[in-house]
Amino acid sequence: xxxxxxxxxxxxxxxxxxxxxxxxxxxxxxxxxxxxxxxxxxxxxxxxxxxxxxxxxxxxxxxxxxxxxxxxxxxxxxxxxxxxxxxxxxxxxxxxxxxxxxxxxxxxxxxxxxxxxxxxxxxxxxxxxxxxxxxxxxxxxxxxxxxxxxxxxxxxxxxxxxxxxxxxxxxxxxxxxxxxxxxxxxxxxxxxxxxxxxxxxxxxxxxxxxxxxxxxxxxxxxxxxxxxxxxxxxxxxxxxxxxxxxxxxxxxxxxxxxxxxxxxxxxxxxxxxxxxxxxxxxxxxxxxxxxxxxxxxxxxxxxxxxxxxxxxxxxxxxxxxxxxxxxxxxxxxxxxxxxxxxxxxxxxxxxxxxxxxxxxxxxxx
Numbered sequence: 001x002x003x004x005x006x007x008x009x010x011x012x013x014x015x016x017x018x019x020x021x022x023x024x025x026x027x028x029x030x031x032x033x034x035x036x037x038x039x040x041x042x043x044x045x046x047x048x049x050x051x052x053x054x055x056x057x058x059x060x061x062x063x064x065x066x067x068x069x070x071x072x073x074x075x076x077x078x079x080x081x082x083x084x085x086x087x088x089x090x091x092x093x094x095x096x097x098x099x100x101x102x103x104x105x106x107x108x109x110x111x112x113x114x115x116x117x118x119x120x121x122x123x124x125x126x127x128x129x130x131x132x133x134x135x136x137x138x139x140x141x142x143x144x145x146x147x148x149x150x151x152x153x154x155x156x157x158x159x160x161x162x163x164x165x166x167x168x169x170x171x172x173x174x175x176x177x178x179x180x181x182x183x184x185x186x187x188x189x190x191x192x193x194x195x196x197x198x199x200x201x202x203x204x205x206x207x208x209x210x211x212x213x214x215x216x217x218x219x220x221x222x223x224x225x226x227x228x229x230x231x232x233x234x235x236x237x238x239x240x241x242x243x244x245x246x247x248x249x250x251x252x253x254x255x256x257x258x259x260x261x262x263x264x265x266x267x268x269x270x271x272x273x274x275x276x277x278x279x280x281x282x283x284x285x286x287x288x289x290x291x292x293x294x295x296x297x298x299x300x301x302x303x304x305x306x307x308x309x310x311x312x313x314x315x316x317x318x319x320x321x322x323x324x325x326x327x328x329x330x331x332x333x334x335x336x337x338x339x340x341x342x343x344x345x346x347x348x349x350x351x352x353x354x355x356x357x358x359x360x361x362x363x364x365x
Contacts, residue, residue, distance in 0.1 A: 001293060001294070001298060001330070001332060001333075001334060001335050002298065002302070002335050002337065003321075003326075003334050003335065003336045003337075004336065004337055005144040005145050005146075005147055005336055005338060006065070006144065006145045007142055007143070007144045008061055008142070008143040008144075009074075009140060009141070009142055009143075010054070010111065010140060010141040010142075010143070011140050012076060012138035012139065012140045014051070014054055014140075014141075015115060015138055015139045015140065015141075016138065017051055017054075018048070018050060018051060018112075018115065021049070021051050022044075022048035022049060024044060024045065024048060027040075027041055027044045027045075028041065028119055031119055032119065032124070038119065038120060038121055038124070041116065041119055042113075042116040042119075042120065045112050045113070045115055045116035046109060046112045046113055046116060048112065050108050050111070050112065055104070055108065058104060058107055058108065059100065059104050061143070062096070062100055062103050062104055062107065063100065065096070065145065066096065067096060067145040067146065068093065068094060068095055068096050068145070068146040068148070068156050068230055068232060069093070069094045069096045069107065069143055069144065069145060069146060070091060070092070070093055070094075070143070070144045070145075070146045070338075071091065071092040071093075071094065071107070071110040071111055071114055071141060071142075071143055072091045072114075072141065072142040072143075072144065072339070073089035073090055073091060073114050073117065073118075073139060073140075073141065073142075074139075074140040074141065074142050075089060075118060075137055075138065075139045075140065076137055076138045076139075076140075077127075077132060077137050088117075088122045088123050088126050089114065089117045089118065089120075089122075089123060089139070090113055090114045090116075090117035090120075091114070091191075092110040092113060092114065092236075093146060093189070093230045093236060093237045094106055094107060094110060094236075095156070095230060095231070095232040095233070095234060095236075097232060097234070107143070111141050111143075114139065114141050115139055115141075118137055118138075118139045123137075142339075144338065146230065147319040147321050147336045147338070148189075148230075148319065148321065148324075149321070149322075149323045149324050150232065151245065151246075151247050152245075152246045152247065153244075153246070154231060154232050154233045155229040155230065155231060155232070155238075155240070155245070156229065156230040156231075156232050157187075157188040157189055157227070157228070157229040157230060158188065158189065158319035158320060158321060158322075158336075159187065159247075159249055159250075159252075159253065159320060159321070159322040159323070159333075160185060160186070160187065160253060160283070160286070160319065160320035160322075160333075161185075161186050161187075161188055161189045161190030161191075161192070161193055161317075161318070161319045161320075162183060162184055162185040162186060162190055162193050162199075162317070162318055162319075162320075163183070163184050163190055163193045163194060163315065163316065163317050163318075164181065164182070164183040164184075164204075164299055164302075164303060164315075164316050164318065165181055165182050165183075165303075165313070165314070165315050165316075165343055166179075166181045166303040166304075166306070166307045166313045166314045166315075166343065167179065167181060167182075167313040167343055168180055168181055168182040168203060171203075172209075172211040173206075173209055173211075175206060175209065176203050176205065176206065176209070180203045180204065180205040180206070181203065181204050181205075181300075181303050182201065182202070182203055183201070183202055183203075183204060183287075183299060184199040184200070184201050185199055185200040185202075185281075185283045185286075185287070186199045186200070186224050186227070186281070187224060187227050187242060187245070187250070187253065187254075187281050188227035188228045188229050189228045189229070189230070189237070189319075190317050190318070190319060190338070191228045191237070192224065192226065192227065192228050193317075197224070197226075198222055198223060198224045198225065198226075199224060200223070200224070200281060200282065200283045200287075202287055204296060204299050204300045204303065205300070207287040207288050207296055208284075208288050216257075216261050216262065216263050217261055219263065219280070219282075220257055220261070220263070220280055223280045223281050223282065224242065224281040225241060225242055226239050226240070226241060226242075227239070227240050227241070227242055227245060229245075242254075242279060242281060243278060243279065249322055249323060250279055251266040251279070252285070252286075252292060252322065253281065253282070253283050253285070253286050253292075254266075254279040254280060254281055254282060254283075255279070255280050255282035255284060256273065256277050256278070256279060256280075257277065257278050257279070257280050258276060258277055259276030259277070263280065263282070265284065265285060286320075292333060293320075293332050293333045293335070295320075295335070298335055302316065302337070303316070306340055310340075310342055312342045312343065313342070313343040314340055314341065314342060314343055315340070315341055315342070315343040316337060316338075316339060316340045316341075317337075317338045317339040317340075318335060318336060318337050318338055319336045319338060320333050320334065320335055320336070321333060321334040321336060
């Protein structure tokens, strides 16, 4: 059940070679010193020539890789356990369709945009806030096949995407501890599982204990409505409403909301909704049982195993494949581990020493 996407790594040495060969060192310094705009820095990155010998290697990759691709950042500082650069640098999704020359051009442009994000506004602000030296940063790039299937409207996506953390810094119940961890699930790519987007949030230890409570109206109000999917006709990653997907497999992971607001589970694997009914991304059968797959035990074992391996709390990104040929052959959804890294520390959770204050300096006891 546990799988990994096909992955190609462009190391930081390739990044350094690209910078040197394109004469971008002075451009980077000028941008970091605010002598030129960051938009100009990004433009210089994306229009620079990529080293010829690596173009040949990327062409060889695309010669046999015809699936949609994800170009992910993997910088030196990004995996620093003291700081979390999650969401700071760029990831790009590519349909990988058409002639080889077109696909190679699109891949190289994506790699260069990821390189440029090393010195973008978000990265610069984050490094400045944490007193990090931009000269110590370097960018590696991870090229992976995108997990998912092609569905109606020319949209490609995994049925389920998500992120999981082996530490929950904000337990919402006294029945939970930070060590129980936390998972965020969404329909579509995991890009909607990070930040403040609506997602199904749960603890692997008590998956039925919702942070939003048990009120049906509150559950519906805090459920995902916008889904990120890859438009393989060329529009890239696009946002669509859940009810636009027209995907019968959604009944495996969604609940039904009746006209009166009642939430129920579909009776059949492919349910036919009435005019007053709609789907809500609940994932209840996936996380509270094992009829679809042993998702709960798998995510718990994965977080525990990776934490032992890293000797640190971990942060993972994953996708579930329900309908590919590989999943059909396995007769079960497949869990793909996309990324794993140390969970960035939070300064607000550092141990604080309370000083021994003389009584004459105490205002309120």
